[in-house]
Amino acid sequence: MKYFPAAMLLLAIIASPAVADGDAAKGEKVFTKCKACHDIEKGQNRVGPTLVKLVGRPVASIADYKYSDDMLAKGKEGKVWDEATLAAYLPDPKAFAPKTKMVFAGLKKPEDVVDLIAFLKTK
Secondary structure, three states: OOOHHHHHHHHHHHHOOOOOOOOHHHHHHHHHHOOOOOOOOOOOOOOOOOOOOOOOOEOOOOOOOOOOHHHHHHHHOOOEOOHHHHHHHOOOHHHHOOOOOOOOOOOOOHHHHHHHHHHHOOO
16 A cells, blocks of 8 residues: 555656657656666667567566466456556556566656656657
8 A cells, every 4th residue: 555645646647748759768767777677678688678669568568578477367367568558667666566566666767657657658
């Protein structure tokens, strides 16, 4: 329940028409926190899976990447990397999938989440 207020704030921001699409240019700057582990251009896996064509892709669906059991379970549940799933994951990856291999603590600013999602939608 400790994440409930932050989740509600994030949902309110995403639902707001003024910021629903975010700012992809700002999101590209936010992505600098991700690019040490994730590729966004060549479709190659690094420490983390490629994020090319991420938005709309089923969770844990890159065939040649070894996902954690928790992420594989999310994929088997039918989760898809849509705006809502990304909005739940990006602020606190460990809350979404406790045993995820991703060590990044998450994006703390809701506007960074919205902007990063806008950027990922362009890739």
